Amino acid sequence: xxxxxxxxxxxxxxxxxxxxxxxxxxxxxxxxxxxxxxxxxxxxxxxxxxxxxxxxxxxxxxxxxxxxxxxxxxxxxxxxxxxxxxxxxxxxxxxxxxxxxxxxxxxxxxxxxxxxxxxxxxxxxxxxxxxxxxxxxxxxxxxxxxxxxxxxxxxxxxxxxxxxxxxxxxxxxxxxxxxxxxxxxxxxxxxxxxxxxxxxxxxxxxxxxxxxxxxxxxxxxxxxxxxxxxxxxxxxxxxxxxxxxxxxxxxxxxxxxxxxxxxxxxxxxxxxxxxxxxxxxxxxxxxxxxxxxxxxxxxxxxxxxxxxxxxxxxxxxxxxxxxxxxxxxxxxxxxxxxxxxxxxxxxxxxxxxxxxxxxxxxxxxxxxxxxxxxxxxxxxxxxxxxxxxxxxxxxxxxxxxxxxxxxxxxxxxxxxxxxxxxxxx
Amino acid sequence: xxxxxxxxxxxxxxxxxxxxxxxxxxxxxxxxxxxxxxxxxxxxxxxxxxxxxxxxxxxxxxxxxxxxxxxxxxxxxxxxxxxxxxxxxxxxxxxxxxxxxxxxxxxxxxxxxxxxxxxxxxxxxxxxxxxxxxxxxxxxxxxxxxxxxxxxxxxxxxxxxxxxxxxxxxxxxxxxxxxxxxxxxxxxxxxxxxxxxxxxxxxxxxxxxxxxxxxxxxxxxxxxxxxxxxxxxxxxxxxxxxxxxxxxxxxxxxxxxxxxxxxxxxxxxxxxxxxxxxxxxxxxxxxxxxxxxxxxxxxxxxxxxxxxxxxxxxxxxxxxxxxxxxxxxxxxxxxxxxxxxxxxxxxxxxxxxxxxxxxxxxxxxxxxxxxxxxxxxxxxxxxxxxxxxxxxxxxxxxxxxxxxxxxxxxxxxxxxxxxxxxxxxxxxxxxxxxxxxxxxxxxxxxxxxxxxxxxxxxxxxxxxxxxxxxxxxxxxxxxxxxxxxxxxxxxxxxxxxxxxxxxxxxxx
Numbered sequence: 001x002x003x004x005x006x007x008x009x010x011x012x013x014x015x016x017x018x019x020x021x022x023x024x025x026x027x028x029x030x031x032x033x034x035x036x037x038x039x040x041x042x043x044x045x046x047x048x049x050x051x052x053x054x055x056x057x058x059x060x061x062x063x064x065x066x067x068x069x070x071x072x073x074x075x076x077x078x079x080x081x082x083x084x085x086x087x088x089x090x091x092x093x094x095x096x097x098x099x100x101x102x103x104x105x106x107x108x109x110x111x112x113x114x115x116x117x118x119x120x121x122x123x124x125x126x127x128x129x130x131x132x133x134x135x136x137x138x139x140x141x142x143x144x145x146x147x148x149x150x151x152x153x154x155x156x157x158x159x160x161x162x163x164x165x166x167x168x169x170x171x172x173x174x175x176x177x178x179x180x181x182x183x184x185x186x187x188x189x190x191x192x193x194x195x196x197x198x199x200x201x202x203x204x205x206x207x208x209x210x211x212x213x214x215x216x217x218x219x220x221x222x223x224x225x226x227x228x229x230x231x232x233x234x235x236x237x238x239x240x241x242x243x244x245x246x247x248x249x250x251x252x253x254x255x256x257x258x259x260x261x262x263x264x265x266x267x268x269x270x271x272x273x274x275x276x277x278x279x280x281x282x283x284x285x286x287x288x289x290x291x292x293x294x295x296x297x298x299x300x301x302x303x304x305x306x307x308x309x310x311x312x313x314x315x316x317x318x319x320x321x322x323x324x325x326x327x328x329x330x331x332x333x334x335x336x337x338x339x340x341x342x343x344x345x346x347x348x349x350x351x352x353x354x355x356x357x358x359x360x361x362x363x364x365x366x367x368x369x370x371x372x373x374x375x376x377x378x379x380x381x382x383x384x385x386x387x388x389x390x391x392x393x394x395x396x397x398x399x400x401x402x403x404x405x406x407x408x409x410x411x412x413x414x415x416x417x418x419x420x421x422x423x424x425x
Numbered sequence: 426x427x428x429x430x431x432x433x434x435x436x437x438x439x440x441x442x443x444x445x446x447x448x449x450x451x452x453x454x455x456x457x458x459x460x461x462x463x464x465x466x467x468x469x470x471x472x473x474x475x476x477x478x479x480x481x482x483x484x485x486x487x488x489x490x491x492x493x494x495x496x497x498x499x500x501x502x503x504x505x506x507x508x509x510x511x512x513x514x515x516x517x518x519x520x521x522x523x524x525x526x527x528x529x530x531x532x533x534x535x536x537x538x539x540x541x542x543x544x545x546x547x548x549x550x551x552x553x554x555x556x557x558x559x560x561x562x563x564x565x566x567x568x569x570x571x572x573x574x575x576x577x578x579x580x581x582x583x584x585x586x587x588x589x590x591x592x593x594x595x596x597x598x599x600x601x602x603x604x605x606x607x608x609x610x611x612x613x614x615x616x617x618x619x620x621x622x623x624x625x626x627x628x629x630x631x632x633x634x635x636x637x638x639x640x641x642x643x644x645x646x647x648x649x650x651x652x653x654x655x656x657x658x659x660x661x662x663x664x665x666x667x668x669x670x671x672x673x674x675x676x677x678x679x680x681x682x683x684x685x686x687x688x689x690x691x692x693x694x695x696x697x698x699x700x701x702x703x704x705x706x707x708x709x710x711x712x713x714x715x716x717x718x719x720x721x722x723x724x725x726x727x728x729x730x731x732x733x734x735x736x737x738x739x740x741x742x743x744x745x746x747x748x749x750x751x752x753x754x755x756x757x758x759x760x761x762x763x764x765x766x767x768x769x770x771x772x773x774x775x776x777x778x779x780x781x782x783x784x785x786x787x788x789x790x791x792x793x794x795x796x797x798x799x800x801x802x803x804x805x806x807x808x809x810x811x812x813x814x815x816x817x818x819x820x821x822x823x824x825x826x827x828x829x830x831x832x833x834x835x836x837x838x839x840x841x842x843x844x845x846x847x848x849x850x851x852x853x854x855x856x857x858x859x860x861x862x863x864x865x866x867x868x869x870x871x872x873x874x875x876x877x878x879x880x881x882x883x884x885x886x887x888x889x890x891x892x893x894x895x896x897x898x899x900x901x902x903x904x905x906x907x908x909x910x911x912x913x914x915x916x917x918x919x920x921x922x923x924x925x926x927x928x929x930x931x932x933x
Contacts, residue, residue: 119808152635183618183619195807199818
C-alpha cells in the first residue's frame with residue numbers, strides 16, 4: 001500500500017522537508033514564467049498561502065525562483081493557491097493608486113468536485129470518493145478535454161488531481177490566459193448541461209436539433225454508462241433509486257415501466273426496456289424527439305462544473321504540487337494517456353514520499369564524490385533533482401515536464417512564424 | 426456640445442452625410458448647438474422610448490407581431506427613425522427622416538450623460554439600447570443589413586463552399602432552422618469564438634478550433650455584442666468627464682431627474698433602518714416576502730445553513746428591508762449555531778462576510794440588494810443551492826406544489842404557470858403578489874425584491890411614510906413624462922379588507 005499512513009499531525013514536520021527537497025521549484029517557475037515572453041509575468045503573479053492555524057495570506061508575490069523557494073521554505077504553507085497576473089506586484093498592491101491595481105491575465109480553469117454529484121451517486125457522499133464514483137471524473141476529463149481542444153482550439157491543458165475529491169483543469173494557452181470574464185463565463189456555460197438545484201428534478205433537457213458538442217459528449221458517456229451506472233451504482237436496483245431515475249419521465253412512460261419492473265428485476269434489462277420505450281414514443285410523436293434516455297445518462301454522468309470558479313480572472317485555485325492537508329495527497333498532474341488506470345488512492349502522500357526519501361540508495365556513494373567538486377547551490381539543485389526522482393513523485397513530475405516541453409515547442413514555433421512574417425517582402 | 430439660448434442654423438450639406446443610414450452605432454458625438462428646450466425634449470422622449478422598450482420586452486415575446494406593432498406605434502408617436510427611406514427625405518406635413526435621425530443621435534448622447542454614473546444605471550441603459558438596436562436592425566431589409574455591416578467595418582470571413590459541405594451535418598445540427606438546402610444558399614461567417622460569446626454561451630452555433638460558424642441571420646448577435654462593448658466603454662469614458670457637465674446648473678437638475686425617475690430605487694439607502702425586529706421576520710416572510718426570499722428563509726430555518734449565493738441574495742435583501750448590521754449578525758449566528766457551525770467558527774468564517782455585505786470590510790463597498798434582473802440572470806443555483814428566482818429556476822411541478830402549500834388558488838396557480846412558460850418571471854411574481862394580497866392589480870411594475878416588500882407593507886398598512894414617498898416621485902414622473910400609471914385605488918380597498926388578510930396568512 002503506497003499510502004504509508006498519513007497523519008495530519010505530522011504535517012509540521014513533513015512540509016519543511018517537502019519544500020526543501022521535493023517540491024519541483026524549477027519546473028514550477030518555468031511553467032509560470034511562460035518562456036519570459038511577457039515582462040514581469042512571474043513577478044506580478046498572486047499566490048496565496050494558508051499557514052498553520054488556518055492563517056490565510058493573500059497577495060504574495062516573488063521576484064525570482066530563488067525568492068519563491070526561500071519564502072515557501074520559511075513560511076511552510078499548508079495550502080498554496082495560484083491567482084492572477086496583476087498590473088503590479090501583488091505584494092505591493094497597497095502602494096498602488098486605488099483603482100489601478102487590476103487582475104490582467106490568468107489561466108482558464110475548471111474545478112470538478114465530486115460533492116456536486118451527490119444527488120446522483122449512491123456509493124459515497126460529501127468528501128468521500130471510491131473507485132466506483134471515480135469513473136465520473138474520468139468521464140468529465142474525457143468530455144472536457146476533447147471540447148476544450150477540438151471546439152475551442154486550446155492546446156495546453158494541465159489536468160491535476162485535487163488531492164481529495166476532484167480534479168482541476170488549467171488551460172494555459174496564451175489566448176486562454178487573456179480571456180475576459182464574459183468569455184470565461186461563456187465557455188463554462190457552453191460546457192454546462194446539468195442545470196438546477198434542489199428544486200429541479202429534470203436537470204437535463206434536450207431538444208432538436210442536438211448540438212454536435214452534446215453528441216460528442218454523449219458518445220463518451222455511453223461508453224461508460226452501463227458499467228458505471230447500471231452495474232456499479234445500481235441505479236435501477238432499489239425502488240428508491242428507480243423512482244429517482246423515472247422521475248424525469250412523462251407519466252405514461254413511467255407507468256408502463258413501473259408495471260414492467262414488477263416482473264423484470266434485472267437492472268440491465270430494465271435499462272434496455274426504458275431505452276426501447278423512449279425510442280418507441282419518439283418515433284410516434286409529432287413534435288421534436290424525446291430524448292429521455294439520453295437525458296438520464298447525462299444527468300447521472302455528465303460533468304458538473306462550478307461556473308463561478310471559471311468565471312473570475314482573479315479567482316484563486318489550488319496549486320499543482322500543493323499538499324491536501326486532510327488526505328496528505330499531493331495535487332499531481334494526471335497523464336491523460338494513462339487515464340483509464342489512474343487511481344486516486346495510488347497518488348502518493350507527503351508521508352510516503354518523505355519516507356521514500358530516507359531510504360538509502362546503492363549508487364549514492366558515487367554521487368557524493370561529485371558533490372565535493374560543485375558549489376553549494378548547484379549541489380542543492382542536483383540533490384533535489386535526484387531526490388524526487390527516487391520517490392513516487394517522479395513520474396508525476398515527468399508528466400509536468402512533458403507538458404512544459406510542449407508549451408516551449410509551441411512558443412518556439414510561434415516565434416519562428418513571427419520572424420518569418422517580418423522577413424516577408 | 427455648447428448650449429445657447431437660441432438655436433443656430435445648420436450650415437452645409439456635410440451634415441446630411443452624417444445621417445445616411447437610419448441606424449447607427451453612435452460612434453461620433455454630435456457637434457452642433459441646440460437649445461435647452463430641445464435638449465430636454467429629446468432626452469425625455471428617448472427615455473419614454475427606452476421605457477417602452479423595457480415594458481414591451483417583459484410583456485411580449487420579442488419580435489412577435491404584437492411586440493412589433495406596438496414598437497412601430499411608439500416610434501411613430503415619438504418621432505424616432507425606423508424606415509430606411511434613404512432617398513425620400515422630406516415627408517410632407519411631418520418630421521423629416523433627417524430630423525428623426527438627428528434626434529436619435531443627439532438624444533442617445535444626452536442619455537449617456539444621465540446613465541453613466543452607476544453600475545445599475547449603465548446596465549439598464551445598455552440593456553434597453555441593445556434591445557432597441559436589435560429591433561431596428563431586425564427591421565432592416567437584408568440588403569441594408571449587409572450594407573450597414575460593411576459601412577461599419579464589420580467584415581467577417583465567409584466560409585468556403587467546400588468547408589461548408591464537409592461540415593454540413595454539424596452545421597445543420599447546431600443552427601436552428603437550417604436544412605440542407607438553405608445551408609447552400611446561406612452565407613456562413615467564421616468568427617473567433619471570443620466575438621460571438623452570446624451564441625457560444627447558449628450553444629447556438631458550431632464551434633471548431635476556436636472559431637464559431639455563424640449563419641448570416643445570426644450575425645445580429647455578433648453585432649449586438651460589438652455594440653454592447655462599445656457602449657460600455659463609452660459610458661466609462663463619459664463618466665470621467667461628467668463633473669464638467671454637472672457643474673452646468675442648467676443641466677444638472679435635468680440629468681439627475683432623468684436617472685432617478687425612471688430606473689427606480691436601488692434600495693441602497695434604507696429608509697427604515699432598525700424598524701424591523703428579528704421576531705417579525707418569520708411572519709413577514711409569509712406575508713410580505715417575494716417567493717424567492719420566502720424560499721430562502723424557509724431553507725435557512727430548516728437547514729440552519731445557506732450557501733454563499735443564498736447568503737448574498739437573502740442577506741442583502743434583509744439589509745434592504747432595514748436590518749442593522751448587529752441584527753443581521755445576530756440573525757445569522759443564531760440560525761447557523763443551531764446547525765453544524767459553532768459560535769466560534771461563525772465568528773471566524775461567516776461574520777466577516779456579513780460585515781462585508783454592510784460595507785464594513787475589504788473594499789468597503791456598500792453592496793446593493795439584488796434586483797430581479799440580477800437574480801434571474803446571474804448565478805443560477807445548482808445542487809445544494811436555494812437562491813435564484815423560483816419562477817425561473819424551479820421545476821414547474823415543484824413550483825406548483827409550493828404554491829399549493831402556500832394556499833394559492835388553482836386558477837391563480839395556472840395563471841402563474843402560464844406566465845412562467847412564457848418566460849415572464851417578474852410578471853409571474855407580480856401575479857403571486859396579487860393573489861396573496863388579494864388585489865386585482867398590484868399597482869406597480871415589479872423589478873426588485875425589496876420593492877415587493879415595500880409595496881406589500883404599504884398595502885398591509887405597515888408603512889405610511891413609504892407610501893407618501895412613492896406617490897410623490899410618481900407624481901413628478903407624471904408631470905414631465907406624461908406616462909399613464911395604473912391607479913392606486915386598489916390599495917385603498919385592500920386596506921379596508923385588511924382585517925381578513927392576517928388570518929389568511931396563518932400558515933407554517
